[in-house]
Amino acid sequence: MTKAPYLRPVAAYAIIALTLGVVAGSFAWVAGWIYWPFVPPPLTAARMIDVFESTTRKHPGFRRNHAKGLCVSGHFDSNGGGAQLSRASVFKRGSFPFIGRLSAPGSDPTQEDADAPVRSFALKMSLPQGEEWRTAMNSVPIFAVSTPDALYQQLAALQPDAASGRVDPAKMERFLEKHPETRAFHEWLAKHPASSNFYNASYFSINAFRFTDAQGNTRFVRWSVVPEAAYQPVTAIDTRDPDFLAHDLSKRLVRGPVRWHLMITPAAPGDPTADATRLWPQERELHRVDAGVVVIDQAESQIDGACRDINFDPLVLPAGIEPSDDPLLAARSSAYAVSFNRRTREEAQAAQPGNSRR
Numbered sequence: 001m002t003k004a005p006y007l008r009p010v011a012a013y014a015i016i017a018l019t020l021g022v023v024a025g026s027f028a029w030v031a032g033w034i035y036w037p038f039v040p041p042p043l044t045a046a047r048m049i050d051v052f053e054s055t056t057r058k059h060p061g062f063r064r065n066h067a068k069g070l071c072v073s074g075h076f077d078s079n080g081g082g083a084q085l086s087r088a089s090v091f092k093r094g095s096f097p098f099i100g101r102l103s104a105p106g107s108d109p110t111q112e113d114a115d116a117p118v119r120s121f122a123l124k125m126s127l128p129q130g131e132e133w134r135t136a137m138n139s140v141p142i143f144a145v146s147t148p149d150a151l152y153q154q155l156a157a158l159q160p161d162a163a164s165g166r167v168d169p170a171k172m173e174r175f176l177e178k179h180p181e182t183r184a185f186h187e188w189l190a191k192h193p194a195s196s197n198f199y200n201a202s203y204f205s206i207n208a209f210r211f212t213d214a215q216g217n218t219r220f221v222r223w224s225v226v227p228e229a230a231y232q233p234v235t236a237i238d239t240r241d242p243d244f245l246a247h248d249l250s251k252r253l254v255r256g257p258v259r260w261h262l263m264i265t266p267a268a269p270g271d272p273t274a275d276a277t278r279l280w281p282q283e284r285e286l287h288r289v290d291a292g293v294v295v296i297d298q299a300e301s302q303i304d305g306a307c308r309d310i311n312f313d314p315l316v317l318p319a320g321i322e323p324s325d326d327p328l329l330a331a332r333s334s335a336y337a338v339s340f341n342r343r344t345r346e347e348a349q350a351a352q353p354g355n356s357r358r
């Protein structure tokens with residue numbers, strides 16, 4: 001018996017529809033739009049930003065992390081010393097302008113400075129031939145976790161309970177039990193009280209990067225900026241002002257610029273380059289190279305200042321500097337892009353006639 005002739009096109013359409021369904025389904029799965037029961041959805045940049053958002057109320061137009069901060073500008077006076085480690089144009093002797101941002105971690109732009117044990121410094125340096133070097137550093141030399149997934153779990157543990165509106169300490173305890181690698185970060189904080197201002201703190205790249213010199217030799221490094229001002233711990237008198245960090249910087253800049261030295265620390269073979277929770281041995285600092293001076297001479301509000309619409313993506317690098325194999329770096333780059341897209345869209349909407357700004 002021969003098959004009815006109309007079945008052939010029906011079968012062909014069914015196969016095409018099934019193929020399209022599988023392809024679309026795979027995209028939706030990878031994008032985190034559909035979930036199978038009992039299978040955890042993949043961690044996407046959008047889900048990472050969702051979990052940052054879930055730790056606070058809505059703050060349209062603000063960064064989803066490091067929400068509180070201010071814009072700064074100045075220049076980097078390169079002394080040529082970094083050229084022994086990398087052929088990057090930023091290490092040739094010269095002066096390069098930058099726009100920067102000083103901030104504190106956290107998703108709430110209204111948080112009090114007293115609540116921030118960590119300070120942060122981001123830079124976008126403009127280099128010859130349209131190159132740029134963007135870096136975002138924290139005042140602790142290590143990170144609390146080594147993988148994007150662990151960061152997601154940490155932030156999920158900080159979500160306030162829907163009924164009480166409070167963070168459940170038991171959730172955080174369970175997270176810390178499962179993640180002993182976070183101990184080093186907390187121990188470091190316990191031994192190093194926060195600085196009394198933005199310009200007497202050191203800031204660290206934390207993640208490792210790979211430098212290539214003019215001869216093609218490569219090595220892993222971490223960098224830091226070390227202040228000329230002597231470190232002082234924050235005091236109860238400082239924290240009476242909830243915005244003491246920004247106020248103090250503005251007052252200080254009236255007297256002249258503030259300065260840090262950009263120090264590059266090369267790794268030795270075997271030093272961890274893919275684990276931001278681990279320090280390198282202290283003796284590595286004996287071989288660090290002073291590459292020049294980072295100078296801030298101006299500060300302005302982040303609401304309409306030059307840093308507002310900058311994404312300090314740590315993977316925007318000049319030739320001669322490349323990412324290491326640290327999995328946090330790619331996750332940072334993609335998460336910062338989602339945060340940037342959401343906040344600049346909200347900015348644009350607020351700027352429409354008839355809408356209030358923020």
Ligand code: HEM
Nearest residue numbers: 063065066101120122136137138205206331335336339340
């Ligand atoms: C997977 C790990 C990380 C994620 C998902 C993450 C997420 C974010 C997000 C969403 C922002 C806001 C970006 C924007 O809207 O422009 C941000 C800013 C920032 N992050 Fe991270 N971060 C991570 C790791 C780190 C590490 C290891 C450091 C320290 C080296 C760091 C330092 C900073 C700094 C300083 C800023 C503020 C940049 C600015 O002033 O705009 N982050 N982070």
